[in-house]
Amino acid sequence: MIPEKKQSVIIVAGGKGLRAGGELPKQFQPIGGEPMLTHTIKAFYDYDYRIRIVVVLPEEAQLLWSQLCEEHRFSVPHTVVPGGETRFHSVKNGLEEISADEIVGVHDGARPFVTSGLIGRCFDTAFENQCGVIPVVDEVNSVRQLTGTGSRMVDRKQLKLVQTPQVFPAGELKKSYEAGFDPSFTDDASVAEKWGMGIQLVEGEVTNIKITTPFDMALADYYYQLMANR
Ligand SMILES: Nc1ccn([C@@H]2O[C@H](COP(=O)(O)OP(=O)(O)OP(=O)(O)O)[C@@H](O)[C@H]2O)c(=O)n1
Numbered sequence: 001m002i003p004e005k006k007q008s009v010i011i012v013a014g015g016k017g018l019r020a021g022g023e024l025p026k027q028f029q030p031i032g033g034e035p036m037l038t039h040t041i042k043a044f045y046d047y048d049y050r051i052r053i054v055v056v057l058p059e060e061a062q063l064l065w066s067q068l069c070e071e072h073r074f075s076v077p078h079t080v081v082p083g084g085e086t087r088f089h090s091v092k093n094g095l096e097e098i099s100a101d102e103i104v105g106v107h108d109g110a111r112p113f114v115t116s117g118l119i120g121r122c123f124d125t126a127f128e129n130q131c132g133v134i135p136v137v138d139e140v141n142s143v144r145q146l147t148g149t150g151s152r153m154v155d156r157k158q159l160k161l162v163q164t165p166q167v168f169p170a171g172e173l174k175k176s177y178e179a180g181f182d183p184s185f186t187d188d189a190s191v192a193e194k195w196g197m198g199i200q201l202v203e204g205e206v207t208n209i210k211i212t213t214p215f216d217m218a219l220a221d222y223y224y225q226l227m228a229n230r
Pocket residue numbers: 012013014015016017018019020027056083084085086087088090091108109110111210211212
């Protein structure tokens with residue numbers, strides 16, 4: 001008998017959203033009339049209603065979140081855990097809820113336009129190959145590296161831009177996160193790689209943007225309509 005996949009996702013929404021501005025942290029601001037975070041959570045539920053969803057939130061925003069869920073009649077089942085000082089610490093808190101025999105994804109709450117196709121590609125590849133899997137897209141601009149005295153061109157064909165969800169065998173990811181913090185970590189793959197895990201790249205999606213600035217926030221309703229009409 002084929003064993004049932006035990007899948008979980010940690011959606012990190014423990015940040016302050018300072019670069020996006022606004023009265024509320026960006027993860028609670030509306031897109032298409034509903035809080036951003038409801039879209040992100042729903043994307044995983046739509047992918048597979050059996051997936052366990054752990055949402056990391058700033059401790060001080062937990063009451064606001066339960067009020068928003070009530071107001072918007074948002075009932076997708078999820079577990080809430082408190083955020084930490086950095087994204088690393090928020091993921092680490094989320095991992096406390098996950099057991100070692102699962103396949104676990106980590107996804108930014110600020111990437112609400114992730115599709116079922118992309119989520120499936122990442123989870124299926126991690127399950128089949130028992131390695132870390134991250135989605136990437138091509139750089140379309142020319143790129144230069146600062147040298148100290150000036151700058152030099154870089155071959156952009158050698159570069160990939162990294163997205164989430166980043167998916168791993170949970171036992172390995174938990175050990176990586178227990179190995180300790182390094183300020184150079186910018187994502188989960190960098191933590192896992194430092195611990196020696198292999199990372200496989202899969203094709204990401206240009207629509208899977210991370211909402212970071214007020215400009216992204218202003219574009220979000222347009223993206224929402226675009227994705228809804230596909
Ligand atoms: N201590 C933190 C910091 C970030 N995040 C989450 O990690 C994701 C990517 O981070 P980013 O887009 O940088 O969000 P913020 O840290 O909130 O933004 P800013 O740096 O502008 O304050 C977001 O979903 C954010 O909520 C988190 O869970 N805990």
